[in-house]
Amino acid sequence: MTKMLASVTGVEEAEIALSGQVDIIDLKNPSAGALGAAALETIRATVVSVDGRRPVSAVAGDLPMQPEVIRARVEEIAATGVDYVKIGFFPSSENAACAAALEPIARRVKLVAVLFADLGTDFALLPVLAGHGFHGVMVDTARKGGGRLLDHMAVARVDAFVAAAKANGLMVGLAGSLEAPDVPRLLPFAPDFLGFRGALCAAAGRTGAIDADAVVKIRALIPEEASAARSAGVDYRLLAARGYAPGSIDPTLGTDRIFVRDFVLPVEIGAYSFEHGHTQKVRFDVSADVLRVTERPEDMRHVVSYDIIMDGIRAIVARGHVELSETLAEQVAALVLESPRVVRVVVRVEKLELGPGGVGVEIERKRADSKAARKGPSASDARPGRAGDERKGALP
Numbered sequence: 001m002t003k004m005l006a007s008v009t010g011v012e013e014a015e016i017a018l019s020g021q022v023d024i025i026d027l028k029n030p031s032a033g034a035l036g037a038a039a040l041e042t043i044r045a046t047v048v049s050v051d052g053r054r055p056v057s058a059v060a061g062d063l064p065m066q067p068e069v070i071r072a073r074v075e076e077i078a079a080t081g082v083d084y085v086k087i088g089f090f091p092s093s094e095n096a097a098c099a100a101a102l103e104p105i106a107r108r109v110k111l112v113a114v115l116f117a118d119l120g121t122d123f124a125l126l127p128v129l130a131g132h133g134f135h136g137v138m139v140d141t142a143r144k145g146g147g148r149l150l151d152h153m154a155v156a157r158v159d160a161f162v163a164a165a166k167a168n169g170l171m172v173g174l175a176g177s178l179e180a181p182d183v184p185r186l187l188p189f190a191p192d193f194l195g196f197r198g199a200l201c202a203a204a205g206r207t208g209a210i211d212a213d214a215v216v217k218i219r220a221l222i223p224e225e226a227s228a229a230r231s232a233g234v235d236y237r238l239l240a241a242r243g244y245a246p247g248s249i250d251p252t253l254g255t256d257r258i259f260v261r262d263f264v265l266p267v268e269i270g271a272y273s274f275e276h277g278h279t280q281k282v283r284f285d286v287s288a289d290v291l292r293v294t295e296r297p298e299d300m301r302h303v304v305s306y307d308i309i310m311d312g313i314r315a316i317v318a319r320g321h322v323e324l325s326e327t328l329a330e331q332v333a334a335l336v337l338e339s340p341r342v343v344r345v346v347v348r349v350e351k352l353e354l355g356p357g358g359v360g361v362e363i364e365r366k367r368a369d370s371k372a373a374r375k376g377p378s379a380s381d382a383r384p385g386r387a388g389d390e391r392k393g394a395l396p
């Protein structure tokens, strides 16, 4: 299950976050920078006021990477009674020493290291953190206003980061000026939580006050059904991608067609030996017929995002060499059909460097039973490979 973390300034904003069903209350002073710490008395008062209704975390502040300075500060924050302390790990040769200095505290309180996408994320730190008893790790952005997480970290790297953190037994979170359209893009990677501040504030931005409506809107984008899916042992990624399918869809609404056109990427592809060991340009054109859920689409809950198609293609391509255009086209079609609202997809894969013009393949795949999609997701629909099996019976 992916949880929602909201950074708040104190008791008042914590109550707004609680009313909006936020999962983790995170104390921070946004006016003091990306990791500005709230005052100790504010943290204490919020812990008392939240009173166990949700876990509470607090950031340690924008600290120099000096083991003794960080240890002393984290000790103070841990003493406030928070469940988690978030500690910024800015690039430094002292990172391992700082993690080691915190090991005694990690036995008493859950420590979460914060890495920064815009400063460079060092995957080698993950086993070090795990070895010193850290509970989790997250990636955020240090320069607020300087771009969103995905501006600094390619989706394939986000995927790898989440996987590496989990492989080290660490809880993993993603944050960094996330906006509503980022949510469906990041959920398929199955992070343990997504963190927000700016997107929860009204027009004033992240240093303004949290807005109750904005909290509710973001909360609605993070499906709570995923908890049941994970405990049932099904493929979480599929259900997460399906989070935008409501329980029932009015069949009279019909379908819309979303598309990605002229999406060109360098791809390691080809069956000839001269095509191995390097990339060539490949153009992807994808269109998908998507069941409509409302006559008045207003927010991300009502759409299947074309970002998911582009992110998925990037992730597939990042896996390495593919022999055939047909294989690539099938993989992309399968990915798009993971969304239960997609009833038909057309994928064209075109190699651009082999001839005077493009060469490639276009395939059309349909969901075998579009009525199943209209009923919404179920655990049995989400078994890995199931979508592909269904499609085999549906080839035109």
Ligand SMILES: O=C[C@H](O)COP(=O)(O)O
Residues within 6 Å of the ligand: 005, 007, 026, 028, 140, 141, 144, 175, 176, 177, 178, 195, 196, 197, 198, 199, 206
């Ligand atoms: O821990 C999460 C951060 O507070 C996210 O803040 P932001 O959404 O303004 O980047």
